Amino acid sequence: MILTVTPNPALDVTWHVDRLRVGDTHRADAGAVRAGGKGLNVARVAHAEGAAVRAITTAGGRTGEEFAEELGRSGVPHALVRVGQDTRRSIAIVDEALGDTTVINERGLTPSDQEWADLLAAVVDALPSARVLVISGSLPPGAPDGFVPLLIAVAKDAGLPVIVDTSGPALLRAADAGASVLKPNRAELAEATGILDPLDGARALIERGAELVLLSLGAVGMLAVTASGLVHARLDQPLSGNPTGAGDAAVAACAVLYAEGERDPEVILRRATAWSAAAVLMPLAGDISPQWPAIAARLRVSHPDSDSVRKDLS
Numbered sequence: 001m002i003l004t005v006t007p008n009p010a011l012d013v014t015w016h017v018d019r020l021r022v023g024d025t026h027r028a029d030a031g032a033v034r035a036g037g038k039g040l041n042v043a044r045v046a047h048a049e050g051a052a053v054r055a056i057t058t059a060g061g062r063t064g065e066e067f068a069e070e071l072g073r074s075g076v077p078h079a080l081v082r083v084g085q086d087t088r089r090s091i092a093i094v095d096e097a098l099g100d101t102t103v104i105n106e107r108g109l110t111p112s113d114q115e116w117a118d119l120l121a122a123v124v125d126a127l128p129s130a131r132v133l134v135i136s137g138s139l140p141p142g143a144p145d146g147f148v149p150l151l152i153a154v155a156k157d158a159g160l161p162v163i164v165d166t167s168g169p170a171l172l173r174a175a176d177a178g179a180s181v182l183k184p185n186r187a188e189l190a191e192a193t194g195i196l197d198p199l200d201g202a203r204a205l206i207e208r209g210a211e212l213v214l215l216s217l218g219a220v221g222m223l224a225v226t227a228s229g230l231v232h233a234r235l236d237q238p239l240s241g242n243p244t245g246a247g248d249a250a251v252a253a254c255a256v257l258y259a260e261g262e263r264d265p266e267v268i269l270r271r272a273t274a275w276s277a278a279a280v281l282m283p284l285a286g287d288i289s290p291q292w293p294a295i296a297a298r299l300r301v302s303h304p305d306s307d308s309v310r311k312d313l314s
């Protein structure tokens, strides 16, 4: 079973508009509302692809009620820790003309010390039936610095690999704690490490203790960086659509393969890049197109040296 934990879930609202103009008034059909947050999207995608999953997260207030109802309807196996604060919202506005998406993420409200302890206990309870732990998404303001390292430690003690997709200082802490896989995008990597060169940034995470860094690069595809080398995968032609949740689909692919015992970075990178691109074709985060095997067949995969990667990324 793939166990996901989302410390800062969101009620996702997605609007589709013909053309987004800053400062203008727009009319849209009723927005689609989903129980979101990165770990929820990972669980949805893996569940839809037939994997056994369990999504653990918090829910509170009126938004939390709506979140819990939608999650119940989705059929994704889950456990909710009830908290006193309202679940935050995340707004995605898809510009149909540009094929681009603007996202506003509320920062989220801080759970109490007891609620953090309840969330940790829910994860610890589920660990015995898990084959991989996924920690995904931002942390709410005021989150304890030690929360992500503690989750990694308990999972590693139980013999499980841990995949982490987070941002800010938590990304560095996850590397220091020896996460098996980290999946930053270019901006998150530069912000967390303070290193502008993406290759040097990814290698800094490996030196700190991560085994594999999957660096998502948008239209340029994805890079797998390990202590022993580099693999690059990209599509022959980038796809346009809604990229929200594309990174979560990559994490889902990685989690499914890790749960099956796969550890080859190239195999993982191929599936992650294909699922990520297949997510862009779907209107809502948390879904991937059933066309993903055809997309996988269009991948160009290489084992480049550092200089040619840098040229590609400049």
Ligand SMILES: O=P(O)(O)OC[C@@]1(O)O[C@H](CO)[C@@H](O)[C@@H]1O
Pocket: 008, 010, 011, 012, 036, 037, 038, 041, 090, 103, 105, 136, 137, 138, 139, 167, 244, 245, 246, 247, 248, 285
């Ligand atoms: O604030 P975070 O946790 O970084 O991102 C939250 C979020 O934008 O990410 C998902 C898409 O990846 C959405 O479902 C979700 O609401």
